[in-house]
Amino acid sequence: MALRLYNTLSGKVEDFHPLDGNRVRMYACGPTVYDYGHIGNFRTFVAIDLLYRFLRQNGYDVRYVMNITDVDDKIIRNSKHDGATVQQYTAKFIQAFLEDSATLSIEPPVLVRATEHINAMADFIGELAKKGFAYRTDDGSYYFRIAKFPEYGKLSKKDFAGMTDGARVDVDEYDKDNARDFALWKAPKPGEASWDTAIGPGRPGWHIECSVMSMEQLGPSFDLHAGGEDLIFPHHENEIAQSESLSGKQFVRYWFHARFLLVEGQKMSKSLGNFFTIRDLVLRGHKPSSIRWLLTQVPYRNQLNFTFDGLKSAASSVEKLRNFRFRLTSAQFPTGANSHMTQLADETLVQMKSALDDDLNTAEAQAAIFDMLRKANTALDSGEVRQDDVKPLLAALEKFDEIFGVLKDDDQPKMKAILDWARTEGREKEISPELTEIAGSAHLADEDVNQHVALMQAARNARKFSESDAIRAALTAAGIIVENTKDGVRWRRK
Numbered sequence: 380m381a382l383r384l385y386n387t388l389s390g391k392v393e394d395f396h397p398l399d400g401n402r403v404r405m406y407a408c409g410p411t412v413y414d415y416g417h418i419g420n421f422r423t424f425v426a427i428d429l430l431y432r433f434l435r436q437n438g439y440d441v442r443y444v445m446n447i448t449d450v451d452d453k454i455i456r457n458s459k460h461d462g463a464t465v466q467q468y469t470a471k472f473i474q475a476f477l478e479d480s481a482t483l484s485i486e487p488p489v490l491v492r493a494t495e496h497i498n499a500m501a502d503f504i505g506e507l508a509k510k511g512f513a514y515r516t517d518d519g520s521y522y523f524r525i526a527k528f529p530e531y532g533k534l535s536k537k538d539f540a541g542m543t544d545g546a547r548v549d550v551d552e553y554d555k556d557n558a559r560d561f562a563l564w565k566a567p568k569p570g571e572a573s574w575d576t577a578i579g580p581g582r583p584g585w586h587i588e589c590s591v592m593s594m595e596q597l598g599p600s601f602d603l604h605a606g607g608e609d610l611i612f613p614h615h616e617n618e619i620a621q622s623e624s625l626s627g628k629q630f631v632r633y634w635f636h637a638r639f640l641l642v643e644g645q646k647m648s649k650s651l652g653n654f655f656t657i658r659d660l661v662l663r664g665h666k667p668s669s670i671r672w673l674l675t676q677v678p679y680r681n682q683l684n685f686t687f688d689g690l691k692s693a694a695s696s697v698e699k700l701r702n703f704r705f706r707l708t709s710a711q712f713p714t715g716a717n718s719h720m721t722q723l724a725d726e727t728l729v730q731m732k733s734a735l736d737d738d739l740n741t742a743e744a745q746a747a748i749f750d751m752l753r754k755a756n757t758a759l760d761s762g763e764v765r766q767d768d769v770k771p772l773l774a775a776l777e778k779f780d781e782i783f784g785v786l787k788d789d790d791q792p793k794m795k796a797i798l799d800w801a802r803t804e805g806r807e808k809e810i811s812p813e814l815t816e817i818a819g820s821a822h823l824a825d826e827d828v829n830q831h832v833a834l835m836q837a838a839r840n841a842r843k844f845s846e847s848d849a850i851r852a853a854l855t856a857a858g859i860i861v862e863n864t865k866d867g868v869r870w871r872r873k
């Protein structure tokens with residue numbers, strides 16, 4: 380089966396076929412860098428990361444571009460408030476976005492920045508004006524003339540037929556009741572950043588940047604455009620209007636939108652006190668791998684309800700996967716093969732692929748791998764796993780992890796980096812004892828534990844019991860429980 384994706388434009392799940400053979404060109408609306416990214420933003424970015432990883436796993440050659448909105452109404456307002464330039468203000472949050480993405484093991488896209496494309500935006504607007512799709516107002520601003528683009532509303536499925544021609548809206552974000560001719564270019568205001576360009580001084584509206592940067596990077600027509608569901612209107616509707624008016628071609632073939640995340644059943648908001656950045660969660664002692672896992676658990680079009688209980692159970696799921704791999708790689712097995720195990724691994728691969736092919740059904744892919752874990756663990760307990768079974772079982776696990784990205788135990792250094800950041804930012808009070816414990820030297824990564832366990836075994840075999848006891852005691856102190864089983868020595872975390 381081939382990949383099938385829900386396309387917001389058609390309102391249907393469709394077979395995915397890129398325009399140009401094996402090449403996929405994909406664009407995602409990235410962060411507006413006026414603050415630290417929150418878990419809602421990262422729900423969307425992780426969903427797009429899974430799509431990117433799965434396309435590549437299927438052999439596509441993917442060019443994945445993401446923009447950074449480093450100028451918009453909020454940034455202008457905040458930088459003005461801080462007496463900083465737009466560049467000074469956003470630098471810190473761009474850096475934070477890169478760090479947080481790496482913390483969540485997001486594969487890096489090609490990143491492009493709005494402020495590096497201002498002249499290209501002005502030229503694009505100039506062309507739209509020449510074709511009659513844009514007009515200039517007395518103050519030197521430019522607006523898109525919606526009446527010239529009858530297909531306006533085709534993405535959001537809204538009917539704008541009765542709208543007054545020439546009524547305008549200035550703010551970057553608005554709802555459908557405000558749908559009017561939208562600002563492409565805003566004339567300079569005192570104390571606000573502005574640029575001198577071919578269409579005069581000013582600054583771009585928010586929507587024009589994505590049309591300009593996506594088309595520059597990927598051409599006038601490309602395969603996939605992604606973002607959170609809030610962007611369908613007005614942002615993506617406006618992108619389509621701008622781009623198709625200029626090129627006369629279909630802008631994007633598949634529109635991919637992730638559903639908004641809730642926190643403990645409610646919309647996330649600062650006033651409700653349920654607003655969390657990635658850093659907030661790590662400061663409370665939660666591991667990046669647990670956060671990533673939680674964000675992948677619910678298929679991207681379903682409502683994901685973020686809860687702290689869910690985060691705990693995510694941590695235990697990740698631990699089970701890591702322990703299973705350790706078990707397979709550390710125990711001794713009798714020679715030969717158990718055909719049930721090879722068959723189990725093969726079936727799991729098929730189930731995972733068909734789950735993800737089905738509009739990225741992550742929940743089903745995870746169910747398939749845990750089914751394999753359950754059956755293989757039972758076989759391991761009863762000594763039914765043979766040497767030749769290890770490779771196919773591990774291969775299925777690795778294939779799963781190419782998409783989900785949680786097996787590598789690098790939580791500790793990532794958490795340590797956030798602890799150090801909190802100290803330099805004067806946020807010591809928010810550092811939990813749990814974070815201090817994990818980020819501190821007492822916490823050992825899987826590889827370190829494996830090394831210690833091997834040393835402990837070697838000491839025991841050499842009958843140096845006090846040495847092996849000392850290593851065991853050190854491991855216990857670091858929260859590692861070592862058990863002797865008939866498969867050999869095994870360990871788990873407390």
Ligand code: AMP
Nearest residue numbers: 409410411419420422423606607639640
């Ligand atoms: P912003 O930084 O506000 O421009 O948003 C960056 C991305 O995060 C966009 O694709 C938004 O649609 C998405 N986003 C914002 N809030 C949420 C949320 N609560 N759940 C899911 N995605 C979100």
Ligand code: ZN
Nearest residue numbers: 408409589614
């Ligand atoms: Zn955008």
